[in-house]
Amino acid sequence: MIVSNPELLAIQNSEVVPQLTLDCVIFGFHAGQLKVLLVKWKGTNFWSLPGGVVRQSESLNDAATRILTQRTGLVDIFLRQFHTFGDSNRYDKESVSEKLASVVPKHMWYDRAISVGYYALVNYAQVFPTPDEMSDSCEWRGLDELPELLFDHSEILKTALDYLRKEIAHQPVGLNLLPLKFTMPEMMRMYEAILGRKIDPRNFQKKILKSGIVIKSKEVKKGTAHRSPFFYYFDNKKYGEVLQSGSLFFI
Template identity: 60%
Template sequence: MEDDSKGAVGLDLIPQLSLDCVIFGFHDGLLKILLLRWKETEEWSLPGGIVLQRESVDDAANRVLMERTGLTEIFLKQFHTFGDLHRYDKKELQDKLGHVISTEHWYDRAVSIGYFALVDYAMVFPNPDKYTDECKWVDLKEVPKLLFDHNAILEKAIQSLRRELSFQPLGYNLLPEKFTMPELMRLYEAVLDKKIDPRNFQKKILKSGIVIRLEEVKRGLAHKSPFLYRFDKERYEEVLEDGGLFFV
C-alpha cells in the first residue's frame, strides 16, 4: 500500500493501486498461510505489492508471489477488490512502522486487489521483502492480529476458497505428487474446518476418477501402511469443467 514512486526506487507504478496475496499451503494436516514480519517489529501482514504501468494485475501478482516463494508456476485466483474509504489508520502505522516507512509514503486511500494462491508447501522458499525481516508459514488457526485490514482480507479469501472448493484444483496444487487418501481427506477437512466421513469421501473420490492408486505404500507409519495415489490431471480438469467435485 505504500507509494514507492516517492522513494528512491522511482518505479513507474499505477498510483493508489496495490495487491494483497493470501498464499495457502498444506503441511502435517494443517492449512498454512505465508506471512511477513516487518523490520524490527512483531507486526505481521500478508505479502503484497504494487502494480507497474507496464504489467497486467495478474502479472504483478505472479511477480510478487515469485519474489516471496521462489515459484514461477503458481495457481492464482483473484477473489475480491478491497476499496473501502478508510482501510487503515495512518497514525497507527506511524507508531508501528514509522521507522521503516514514513507516513508521507502511505496513500490516504488505496484500492487493493486480493488474490489467493495454492502452492506445494515443500516447494516454497519463503523470502522477505525489503521492508520485512521474516517470511514464514503460520497455521491458519494461529494467525495473529495483522496490520492494515489483512485479517479481513484473509477471512474473505478463506470464504472464497470454501465457496469454490468443488471447482478449484485444490488437491493438485496443495499436495505433493504422491499422497495417501487420508492426507487428501485431511486437506479438505482443514479448508472446511469440519470432519468428513472417510468411507464416503474415499468412495466418491475413487468414483470421480481423478486419482490413480499406485503400487506403493507410505512407509514409516505406526499403523498399516496406506497406498499412495497421484492425480490424473487430465481427468481432474475434465471433472472440474463438467461441473465440479460435489462430495463434501
C-alpha cells in the first residue's frame, strides 16, 4: 500500500474506508517487453506496486482511477478489478513497518488490510510516471528485471498476469497497449510478451487478418533491417465484436 501525506491525514480523520486498500498493476508494452510500473519508497531502496486508500466518498473504481491518474498522468484508463487479497496474514507486518519506519509512522499501519487488486493496460509512450510525497521514483520495469517487492506484491503481480492471460481473448489488450499504428510483428510480440511463449508468425498473421480486427494502411515502417513491414490500425467496431464473441481464443 502506497499512501501520501494527505492520505495519512485522511486515515487519522476517518475519511477513508477502514482497513481497505487498493493495489494497482499497471502494464505497458515497449521494445518487445511487457512492463509494469513500480514505485520506490522515499529514502529507501524498497519497491512496491502503486496503490492507496479508498475514500468514504468514492467507489472502488473511482479510487483506482484516481490512483492510476496520479501515477501515469492519464485520465481515460482501461482497468479491471481482478482479485481481492484478504488473508489475515498476507505478509510480515513487523518487517515491513521497520523497513518503512522513516516514511510511515508505525501506529499508522492497519493491523489487517484487505486489498482489492486492479490491473490497467496503458500506452507506454503516453505515460508520465509520477512519484508522490512518499516515494522517490516511479519507474517502468520489465518482467524479467523486477526488484524484490514489499508486502505480498509479487503475488499480486503474478495473479494479475494470470488473469490477463486468461482474459486475453476477451479484453482489448492491443487497443490499449499498442500505439495507434503498429506492424504485425509488433502486435505478435505484444501477445508473446503477455503469454510468455512464442507464436507461429505465419499462422498469427493469417488468423488476425481473417478476424478483421485490423486494417492495413499504405504506410510502411522504415529503417528496419529486413523488408519494411506495413503499418496496421484497429477497426474498433469489429475488434469489439470479435472480443465479445471470444473469437481471439486462438492467440
